[in-house]
Amino acid sequence: MDLRRLRYFVAVAEELHFGRAAERVHVVQSAVSQQLKLLEDELGFTLIKRSRQDVSLTLLGEVFLPEAREILKRTDEAVRRLKASASGVVGRLSIGFVDNVLWTLLSPIIRDFRERWPHVDLKLIPMDRDVQVEAIAAGTVDIGIIPSPSHLAAAVKTEVLISAPLMVALPSANVLALKAVVEMADLATEPFVTFPLQMNSRILDLLKTACAGAGFTPRVAQEGGQLHTLLSLVSAGLGVTLVPKWVAQLPQPGVVFRDLADFSTPYELLLAWKGDEPNPSTVTFREVAHDVVQLNQAGASRASNP
Template sequence: MELRHLRYFVAVAEERHFGRAAQRLHIAQPPLSQQIRRLEAELGVTLLQRTTRRVELSPAGAVLLDRARGILAAADAAAEDCRRASDGEIGRLSIGFTGSTTYSLLPRVATALREGLPDVTLDLRGEMITPAQVEGLLQGTLDIGFLRPPVRSRDLTLEVIRSEPLAAVLPAGHRLADADEVPLEALADEPFIVYAPHLRSVLGDLVEDACVAHGFTPRIGMEVTETATLVSFVAAGLGVSLVPTSVSGMTVAGAVYRPLAGVAPRAQIAVAHAAGEPPPLVARALDLVQTAVMGIPADTLIS
């Protein structure tokens, strides 16, 4: 049983007339009659009761008409979905966000993708460190990643979309909590809340390098795996830390953010995907992402 046979049958069943059905299908009447007879022979039933004036459905024909309509509708929908998938209008997108971008970019990107690709299923994964995203992108479990360079892989394409300075995050009762600027060297004797070394965090390396450049190695007070936990531990008075300014949008009672004195080290954010021409859905998403991140103040610091 072929789809074209079902289309022929539905046309005759709905028109109740071979001539009108043939005109509707843009074929000659004799071949249409022949195809209907072949369908009946294949099924071993009579589908149409033919008279000199009109055509009536047999009980078997009434059942097939209902089923055929559903089958043809499903086939048409499948063809349309294939076209839309090829055009990047439907499908599934998995996107990773490194620590601070979870709070600064994820909401804006999610809104842009939901509005621009309403029929796409979004799998948004926050608090993913850069090495984990690189692995996901290379293995195909992530389509797009918001991560922090450097990334040394020829199999990935990266585009830096933002660069933001680091800021100090301090307990609200800290001696420098009300300072306009915090000299980094003034934190030399403080316990630092840092990312656990096994995470191989790009931001963790940046913080350590910044401290070393100011004459000290940060003394580790606590190790964490997520940015939200880091800020919460600072708020609890367990230490201090350095974070990208975008993290200041995450308000935690007991934690304050202050600019660093002088030229602050900067952390980059890049959008990454597998090297080569991206699939249509990923390409459409990247275009929407570019629009979504435009106009976000990179140096905004919320005190």
């Protein structure tokens, strides 16, 4: 059924005048009359009674009018939702992330995104860097937050979300906590708590490189698969570890964070997504993520320089 004919019928039925109906739908009167006749022929019954004096609905026309309105309403709504989905306003978005993003970053990003785009359903999936890259390339995850560098499939695009040096997390009772700034050599005799080697963690890579640069190999006392586990081990006095700077913005009981004087290699988080035919919501998510990180860094800067 031609939707244009339905629109012409509704216009005539509501105006009860062919001339006014034609003006309303922006066509000539003869076109309205012709298309209405074709609609009646298609349906097999008369919708409009015509005379020189007036225009009125037949009984069947009265029955059909609310149905025609509903068809047009649902069609218009479907078109609006389709356009909204194409622009990232509605739809679904699956997001992979490494666990250190939970500290000060992910919550405000998700909160702001939901405030701006409440009709996009979000699915959050914690996963390590390599698993995220594989999932993005396969199309099972729309966008990921991963450390750099990473071995990327050709289809996966990235951009830097945040970059900052690592800091050392110390038990509050550790004598090094009395120093304003710690050098890597100060940690030579300290036990470390780290991610397992098989996790292929970027933080662990940077830690080992920094220790080697200071002339020692870290003595690993305990391992943990998540950052909050490592910080709990630090709080218990079992060792020290290195963490991204944004992690240090949240107080941890029994833990102090200190800058490292001779640690210059930044730890970066990337936004990663599939470059060919991406979910439109990835564009809006990236915009929100950058906005939140900029505000977060500005707030942290003000807090450290009152």
